[in-house]
Amino acid sequence: MLEEDLVEVFKKLPKESFELLLRNISIRDHMERLWSRYSISGNLKKDEEFDRVFDEIFRFFFRPLEMFLVGEQYIRYILPSPDILKIAEGQREVFEAYEDFMLSLVSHMGLTAEILSGFTVSKTAKSLTDSFVRKWWEMAKVRYKLELDGYRLFNEYPFILSKETSNDLFEAANHWDEFREAFFVYRDMMRKTYDESVDDFIEMTNSRKIESFEEFMQEFAKNVAEKFDELIKSERYLSVQKKMLGSLMDYTYHMRRFFESILEQNPMNPFATVSEMDEAYRRIMDLKRKIRSLEKKIKELEKRLEEGG
Amino acid sequence: MLEGLKDIHVSPWSCEFDVVDEDWLFRLIHFKSRKRRRLKTPVLIVYAYINRPYILDLHERVSVVRKMLEAGLDVWMIDWGYPKRADRYYKIEDYVDYIDRCVEIIKNEKKAESVTLHGYCLGATLSTIYASLFPENVRNLVVQAPPINFNTDNTLAVWARYIDPDKVARAMGNASGDFLNFAFLLVDPIRLAVEKYQALLDRLDNEKFIHDFLYMDHWIFDSPSIPGGVFEEYISRWYHKNEVIEGRYRVFGKRVDLKRIKMPTLLLIAEKDHITPPDCAIPFYEIIPSQDKLMLQVNKGHIGLTVSSSSHRELWDRAIAWIVERSR
Numbered sequence: 001m002l003e004e005d006l007v008e009v010f011k012k013l014p015k016e017s018f019e020l021l022l023r024n025i026s027i028r029d030h031m032e033r034l035w036s037r038y039s040i041s042g043n044l045k046k047d048e049e050f051d052r053v054f055d056e057i058f059r060f061f062f063r064p065l066e067m068f069l070v071g072e073q074y075i076r077y078i079l080p081s082p083d084i085l086k087i088a089e090g091q092r093e094v095f096e097a098y099e100d101f102m103l104s105l106v107s108h109m110g111l112t113a114e115i116l117s118g119f120t121v122s123k124t125a126k127s128l129t130d131s132f133v134r135k136w137w138e139m140a141k142v143r144y145k146l147e148l149d150g151y152r153l154f155n156e157y158p159f160i161l162s163k164e165t166s167n168d169l170f171e172a173a174n175h176w177d178e179f180r181e182a183f184f185v186y187r188d189m190m191r192k193t194y195d196e197s198v199d200d201f202i203e204m205t206n207s208r209k210i211e212s213f214e215e216f217m218q219e220f221a222k223n224v225a226e227k228f229d230e231l232i233k234s235e236r237y238l239s240v241q242k243k244m245l246g247s248l249m250d251y252t253y254h255m256r257r258f259f260e261s262i263l264e265q266n267p268m269n270p271f272a273t274v275s276e277m278d279e280a281y282r283r284i285m286d287l288k289r290k291i292r293s294l295e296k297k298i299k300e301l302e303k304r305l306e307e308g309g
Numbered sequence: 310m311l312e313g314l315k316d317i318h319v320s321p322w323s324c325e326f327d328v329v330d331e332d333w334l335f336r337l338i339h340f341k342s343r344k345r346r347r348l349k350t351p352v353l354i355v356y357a358y359i360n361r362p363y364i365l366d367l368h369e370r371v372s373v374v375r376k377m378l379e380a381g382l383d384v385w386m387i388d389w390g391y392p393k394r395a396d397r398y399y400k401i402e403d404y405v406d407y408i409d410r411c412v413e414i415i416k417n418e419k420k421a422e423s424v425t426l427h428g429y430c431l432g433a434t435l436s437t438i439y440a441s442l443f444p445e446n447v448r449n450l451v452v453q454a455p456p457i458n459f460n461t462d463n464t465l466a467v468w469a470r471y472i473d474p475d476k477v478a479r480a481m482g483n484a485s486g487d488f489l490n491f492a493f494l495l496v497d498p499i500r501l502a503v504e505k506y507q508a509l510l511d512r513l514d515n516e517k518f519i520h521d522f523l524y525m526d527h528w529i530f531d532s533p534s535i536p537g538g539v540f541e542e543y544i545s546r547w548y549h550k551n552e553v554i555e556g557r558y559r560v561f562g563k564r565v566d567l568k569r570i571k572m573p574t575l576l577l578i579a580e581k582d583h584i585t586p587p588d589c590a591i592p593f594y595e596i597i598p599s600q601d602k603l604m605l606q607v608n609k610g611h612i613g614l615t616v617s618s619s620s621h622r623e624l625w626d627r628a629i630a631w632i633v634e635r636s637r
Contacts, residue, residue, distance in 0.1 A: 008315040013523070014530035016490060024506035057503060061495060064487070217507060225499035232496065233467055242471045249473070249480035256480075278397065278482070285398040288333075292406065 023056045030056070031220065035213045044205045050198050058190055065183055068248055071255070099141075106137045162265055168258040175251035182244035189237060197227035314513075317520055319527045321363040323372045326386075330414055334390040334399070337411045342378045350448050350636035351383040351415050353424045355408060355439075357431035358389045358539060359489060361531050364615055365429065367524050371616040373625060380629045382636060385415055385424075387432075391533040397482045399536035401435070401543060402560050408439045412446050423448040425632055430454050430585060430611070431543070434553060437593070438560055441569045449635045450570060450599075451628070453577040454611055456585040457567075457593035458554040459547045463586050464496040466548060474544035478537030486532030493529075497583070525616070554592055567593065573601040573635050577628060579614035580606055603631060 010018050030049045038044045113129045161169075201223040210216045231237050260273040272280075330337040354374070356362030365386070366374040377384045387407065392399065408426075415424055426447045428436025433455030440447040459466060477484055494501050512518040535543075552558035558565040576594050578587045587606070594604055605628055607613075607620045614620050 005315055012315060012317065012319065014526055016494075016530045017523075017526040020502055020506050021509070024503060024510060027503065028507065028510060057498065060502060061491070061498065064491060214511075221499055221504045221507070225497070225504070228499055229497075233462075233464055238467065238471045241468070242473070246473050246476055249476035252480040253476070274394070274482070277394070281395050282398045284395075289403070 019060060023060060027053050027056045028217075031217055032213065035216050038205060038210070038216070042206075042209065044202045046198060046202060054191065054194050058187075058194075061190075062187060065186075065244070065248070068251070069180060069183065102137075102140060106133060109133050162261065165258060165261040165265070168254045168261060172251050172254035172258055175247045175254060178247035179244060179251050182240055182247060186240050186244050189231065189240060193227050193231045194224065197224040200227070314519060314523065317516075317523050319523050321361075321367050321524065321528065323369045324366050324374050324378060329385075329418075330411065332407060332410070334392055334396050335404075335407045336388045336390065337414060338386050338388060340374055340378055340384040340386070342383070344379060344381055346383040347381045348383065348633060348636040349419075349421060351385055351419050351421055351424050352377060352451075352632065352636070353408075353411060353415060353426055354384065354386040355426065355428045355432035355436045356387065356389070357429060358404065358535055359431060359532070361528060361533065362386055362388055362429075362432075364528055364612065367528060367616055368520075371618070371621060373615060376621070376625055376629055377632070380633050382425075382629070382632065383419065385411065387411055389533070392483055392536045393534075394482045397478070397537040400538045401438075404435055404539070405439055405442070405560050408435060409443065409446075412439075412443070416446070425449040425451060425636060427451040427632075428453065428455060429615070431456060433457075434547070437567070437570065438553070438558070438565050440572065441565045441567055442560060442563055444569050444572060447572050449573045449575070449632060451575045451577070451632060452590070452593075454579055454582055454585045454590070454614055455576070455593065456547070456589045458551065458589050458591075460551045460554075461586055461588045463583050465493075465584055468492070468496065469544055469548035472544055474541045478541045481537070483534035483537050484540040485534045486530075489532050489535070490530060521616075525612070554596070567596050568598055570597040571599050574599045574603075575628060575631050576602070576604040577614065577624065578604065578606045579609045579611055579620075581609060582611040582614070584611040601635075 013021070030052050034044065034049050110130070110133055113126065113133065201220050204219065204223070205216070210219065256274065260275050263269045263271065263273055264276070325341040326338040327341065328336050329339045354362065354365060356365065366372045369375065374384055374386070389404070412424055412426075415421065423446050426436045426440060426449070428434070428451070430453070433452040434457060436450065437452060437455060437457060440450045459469075474484075477488070481488065509519070509522050546552045546558060550557070553565060554567070556564065556566055556568075574594075574597060576590055578590050580587060591604075594602065605624050607617075607624045609617050609620055614624070
C-alpha cells in the first residue's frame with residue numbers, strides 16, 4: 001500500500017483501530033511464517049516468531065503503563081544527581097572566561113556608541129544608550145553570578161521545599177516503587193500465561209494435522225484467549241492489577257501535588273494549579289445545584305399561585 | 310491491502326434532529342420526522358454516560374431511532390456530552406435531575422402527561438431510578454441491557470469490585486476515555502485486539518463488512534470521560550455495594566424503591582452480553598410489581614442487541630410495536 005494511502009486510512013480510523021490493525025498485519029505475517037514451516041514439516045517448535053506475536057499483542061497494553069515508569073525521570077531532572085552538580089562546579093572556569101568576554105563586549109558596545117554618537121546620535125539618545133548598556137551589564141553580572149551559585153541551591157532542596165511538598169515527593173517515590181514492582185509482576189504473569197498457551201497450541205498442532213492457515217490461526221487465538229479468560233479472573237491477577245492501578249494513581253496524584261505545591265508556594269507564580277481550579281469547579285457546581293433548586297421552588301410557587309393556592 | 314478502508318466516510322447520526330435544551334454538559338435533542346407523529350406519548354431515550362448515544366442511530370440500516378420514527382413515535386434523546394476537568398464534580402443525582410428537566414420540557418412542549426422512558430445500559434439504570442422516584446411521569450419504561458443487579462460474575466463486574474474509584478478520581482479528575490478503552494479491551498484482549506482485527510483482514514474485499522466495522526470502531530473509541538464524582542459513586546455504590554437492586558440507593562434524599570415500578574415495563578436483553586449479562590437484569594424483572602411486563606431477548610452481545618441485523622429482525626419490530634401499543 002502506498003504511504004499516502006496509509007495516511008488516508010490513519011485519518012479515517014480511530015488511532016487505536018489503526019494501531020491494532022497494523023499490529024494485526026504483523027501478527028498475521030509471523031503466523032504465516034509459522035504456518036509455512038508447519039505445513040512443510042508437520043511439526044511446530046517454539047521460536048522467536050511466537051515472541052514477536054506476544055510483543056505485537058501486548059505492546060498496546062504495556063505501553064501506557066511503561067510511560068508512567070519512564071515518568072519517574074521527572075524526579076531525576078528536578079533533583080540533579082551529585083555527578084551533575086560536580087560537572088556544574090567544573091564549569092566555573094568556563095563561566096569566568098565567559099564573564100571576561102562579556103566585559104569586552106560591554107566595552108565594545110560602549111566605545112562603538114561613543115564613536116557613532118559623533119555622527120548620528122543626539123546627546124539625549126547617547127545618554128540613553130549609555131544608560132542601557134550600563135544597566136544591562138549590571139543585570140548580566142548579577143545573573144551570571146547567580147547562575148554559577150544557583151547550582152548550590154540544589155543541595156539544599158529539602159530545606160527550600162515546604163514539609164508538605166517534600167512529603168508528596170516521598171509519597172510519589174514510594175508509590176512509584178510499588179507500581180514498578182507490581183507492573184513487572186503483571187507483565188511476567190501475562191508472559192507466562194501466553195507461553196503456556198503457546199505450549200498447549202504446539203502440543204495440539206503436533207498431535208493432529210491442521211489443514212489450513214485459517215484453522216491454524218483460529219486454533220491459536222482460541223488457545224490464547226481461553227488461557228487469558230482464566231488468568232484475568234484469578235485472585236492473583238486481580239490483586240496484582242489492583243495494586244498496580246492503585247499505586248499508579250497514588251503516584252500520579254502525589255507527583256502532581258509535588259509540582260503544584262512548589263507553584264502554590266511561589267508568590268510570583270502567575271498560574272492557578274489544577275487543584276486550585278478543581279476547588280473553583282467544586283464551588284461553581286455547588287452554586288449550580290443551589291440555583292437549580294431555587295428554580296424548582298419558584299416553579300412550584302408559580303404553579304400554586306396559578307391554582308389559586 | 311487496506312485500500313478499501315480509505316474510501317468509507319464514517320458519519321454517524323443518520324436522522325436529523327434539533328437541539329432543544331443545553332445545560333453546560335448535557336443536551337436534549339428532538340428527532341425530526343417525515344411522518345406525522347400520531348402517537349401521543351413521546352419517547353425519551355436515555356443512553357449511558359459511557360460511549361456515545363448515536364449507537365442507536367449509528368447508520369441508516371441499523372438505526373433504532375429511525376425505526377421508531379417510522380412507527381410514528383415522537384423521539385427525544387439525552388446526550389450526556391464530553392465531560393472535561395471542569396465537570397469532575399458532577400454526581401449521579403445531577404444526571405437524574407437532568408432527566409427530570411427533560412421530561413418537564415417534553416411534557417410542556419407536547420402537552421403530554423408522561424413519557425415513555427427508554428434507557429440503555431447505564432442509561433437504563435438512570436431511567437429505572439427516575440421511574441421509581443417519579444412514576445407519575447413515566448407511562449412506559451423500556452430498559453435495554455440494564456445493569457440493576459451489579460453482583461454478577463462477568464469480568465468487568467469482577468474487576469470493578471477490585472478498583473479503588475476514589476484513587477482514580479483523585480489522580481485523574483475524571484475516568485478518561487483512554488482509561489476506559491484500555492479496560493474494556495483488556496477484559497478480553499485476544500478476542501477484542503486480535504481476533505476482531507484478523508476477521509477484518511480476512512474480509513477486506515467485503516464493502517459492507519468494512520463499512521459496519523469502521524462505524525463500530527469509530528463508536529467504540531469515541532469515548533467521553535466519566536466525571537470523577539460519577540465514577541466514584543457508580544463503582545462504589547453500584548458495583549461494590551449493589552445499592553440499587555437492594556433498595557438502599559438514595560437520590561435527592563429519597564430511597565430508590567423498585568416496588569414503585571408499576572408502569573408497563575419492557576426488558577430487552579442480550580444473551581451473550583459480557584458487559585451487562587442477563588443476570589444484571591433478570592432479578593430486577595422478577596422484583597418489580599408491574600402487571601404489564603415483557604422480556605425480549607436475542608442471542609447477541611451488548612452492542613449487537615442494537616446494531617445487528619438479526620436483532621432488528623427478531624427484536625426491534627416487536628419492541629417498537631409494544632411501545633406503539635402503549636403510546637396511543
